[in-house]
Amino acid sequence: MLRFAHFNFNVLDLDRSLKFYAEALELAPVRTKEAGDGSFKLVYLGDGETGFELELTWLKDRAEPYDLGECEFHLAFVTDRYDELHKRHEAMGCICFENTAMGIYFIEDPDGYWIEIIPSRG
Template sequence: MLQFNHFNFNVLDLGRSLDFYEKALDLRPVRTKEGPDGSFRLLFLGDGSSSFTLELTEVKGRTEPYDLGECEFHLAFTTDDFDGMYQRHRDMGCICFENRDMGVYFIEDPDGYWIEIVPQRS
């Protein structure tokens, strides 16, 4: 059997990213790890209902933003409160793209990663 485990985003400021993910998506830390030499820190965030985690990696001394290419990748979340999440993200000013025909929208995190918000469908 094969199961999804985690997905990684490299971030410049772990504290800023944690603040964003807690406010925007209610994700909470479930595990941390630091390199033996202190060169990196990992923070795994969970949604409280699945075992899948988002790993945020901060590399010590990194100051240049990561090259995300054309950002043709994204992480997606399903919500049973689409309208409430939309309003929260609108208030936060982090909605970067809406596809009304498909009934989805995207938010952008502090490092430029896109996250799709999908309504729970019956």
């Protein structure tokens, strides 16, 4: 067997990121792991529907934002609530790119990671 387990984003402010993912995408922690010495914390977020998880990694000694290079990667979500989420993301001010011809858009999290929102196509 070979299957996806999780994808990782390193975050600078864990509380800010947890709030963003709860508000923007309704993701909730499903498990956490902390180093005994407090040097890092991992929080795995789930969507409540699939087994896929987004791992947020917080490093205690990290002070500067992460260099995401040219940001030529992203996480994608498919939704049957596209219009509802678009309005929410618009109100949050987190839409960073929209391709109306393709019917998709991207939001940006507090650390600069892009997340694609795709409507389910019936």
